[in-house]
Amino acid sequence: MPVVKEETVAIGSDADVVLVRQRVRRRAQELRFSLVDQTKLVTAASELARNALEHGRGGEMLLQVLEEPPRSGLRLVFVDRGPGISNVELAMKDGYTTGGGLGLGLGGAKRLVNEFAVESAPGAGTRVTVTKWH
Amino acid sequence: MAVNLIHLPRILERHGEALLADWIREQLQSRSRTGAIKEGELREQCAEFLRLFREATTKGGVDMTRPEYGPLRELLANVSASRGAQGFSPSETAKFVFSFKRPLFMRLREELMRDPVALADETWAATELLDELGLYTTEVYQKAREAVIVRQQEEMLELSTPVVKLWDGILALPMIGTLDSNRTQVVMETLLEKIVETGSEVAIIDITGVPTVDTLVAQHLMKTVAAARLMGAECIISGIRPAIAQTIVHLAIDLGTVVTKANLADAFKAALDKLGVAQLPGR
Numbered sequence: 001m002p003v004v005k006e007e008t009v010a011i012g013s014d015a016d017v018v019l020v021r022q023r024v025r026r027r028a029q030e031l032r033f034s035l036v037d038q039t040k041l042v043t044a045a046s047e048l049a050r051n052a053l054e055h056g057r058g059g060e061m062l063l064q065v066l067e068e069p070p071r072s073g074l075r076l077v078f079v080d081r082g083p084g085i086s087n088v089e090l091a092m093k094d095g096y097t098t099g100g101g102l103g104l105g106l107g108g109a110k111r112l113v114n115e116f117a118v119e120s121a122p123g124a125g126t127r128v129t130v131t132k133w134h
Numbered sequence: 135m136a137v138n139l140i141h142l143p144r145i146l147e148r149h150g151e152a153l154l155a156d157w158i159r160e161q162l163q164s165r166s167r168t169g170a171i172k173e174g175e176l177r178e179q180c181a182e183f184l185r186l187f188r189e190a191t192t193k194g195g196v197d198m199t200r201p202e203y204g205p206l207r208e209l210l211a212n213v214s215a216s217r218g219a220q221g222f223s224p225s226e227t228a229k230f231v232f233s234f235k236r237p238l239f240m241r242l243r244e245e246l247m248r249d250p251v252a253l254a255d256e257t258w259a260a261t262e263l264l265d266e267l268g269l270y271t272t273e274v275y276q277k278a279r280e281a282v283i284v285r286q287q288e289e290m291l292e293l294s295t296p297v298v299k300l301w302d303g304i305l306a307l308p309m310i311g312t313l314d315s316n317r318t319q320v321v322m323e324t325l326l327e328k329i330v331e332t333g334s335e336v337a338i339i340d341i342t343g344v345p346t347v348d349t350l351v352a353q354h355l356m357k358t359v360a361a362a363r364l365m366g367a368e369c370i371i372s373g374i375r376p377a378i379a380q381t382i383v384h385l386a387i388d389l390g391t392v393v394t395k396a397n398l399a400d401a402f403k404a405a406l407d408k409l410g411v412a413q414l415p416g417r
């Protein structure tokens with residue numbers, strides 16, 4: 001799957017979450033995603049960036065523009081250096097939260113994109129990869 | 135290695151006038167923004183710097199954190215502030231200090247030609263000191279900028295959360311921009327105060343201008359609604375665009391019993407109905 005463009009955004013503060021949303025929105029607009037798809041992807045990015053910030057003590061987002069004619073897509077990889085998730089299945093469950101939020105972020109993000117993968121182990125940080133195709 | 139300056143104060147004393155002339159010439163030549171600063175002003179600043187620099191190095195050695203350097207630091211802060219206000223970049227501002235190196239080192243060389251060790255020591259000490267002073271102007275410059283940004287953020291926070299009265303008993307809160315925790319706090323406080331102040335029964339929260347509604351924003355909204363309800367006011371959330379509506383569904387956010395409307399006009403109509411205000415037929 002050829003990656004045409006790549007950029008990295010550091011996630012270290014609330015302001016960076018806003019930056020993540022702006023970058024993702026701009027790329028999605030460049031790829032002519034529909035308004036609904038733009039909004040879905042930006043919202044998923046917002047959830048995952050905040051997870052990386054709040055549960056993962058910060059990290060970064062890798063943004064990749066994918067070309068696979070006739071379709072194109074955006075892949076976002078969120079990597080954090082946090083304690084990791086001990087039970088990914090449980091964490092994906094709606095309503096499960098350890099941080100006082102609604103507990104819908106991870107599962108919600110999955111429903112907002114086409115492809116979704118979590119790699120995590122206790123102590124090894126978390127890596128969430130999402131892809132949205134156009 | 136910080137050496138005490140032995141020769142520098144003497145050189146400054148003896149060649150003050152010549153140094154000043156050289157330095158000003160140096161700055162006028164290398165200046166990229168010709169005419170941006172008046173020669174008279176520059177001369178004044180340079181002369182003052184030289185005078186204070188001589189005093190400070192005579193009494194305070196090379197440690198710019200000592201109280202003897204107080205007046206000099208103050209001068210640099212003023213220079214930095216006035217140049218910042220005139221649109222100079224931080225490096226242009228720092229050059230005010232750095233440009234003094236060449237004339238000073240030329241003098242040092244002439245004076246200490248016969249004593250290479252002293253020349254090296256003195257040059258090293260002077261360059262360290264001038265670097266620190268130059269960086270200090272940058273630091274001041276940056277602090278001034280940061281102060282401006284903080285002030286603007288605070289102003290925006292207040293600007294962006296107006297609560298307006300639409301009707302007797304109906305308030306509207308048009309929200310614009312990113313809803314982070316700070317903003318939500320301000321929004322909630324202003325809304326609750328306004329509800330008490332006006333005795334309103336309905337508050338319309340319009341999120342047309344909120345670009346992204348994720349779980350955190352939704353949670354903030356629900357808390358605001360719950361707080362308003364405790365104060366005896368019902369909330370209507372309006373301005374939910376189609377893309378946002380679909381996103382909220384995918385996120386599985388339950389807005390519960392909160393009344394939502396597509397736009398502010400519909401929300402206003404619903405509020406009037408709730409208050410039993412008679413409306414003209416056909417509207």
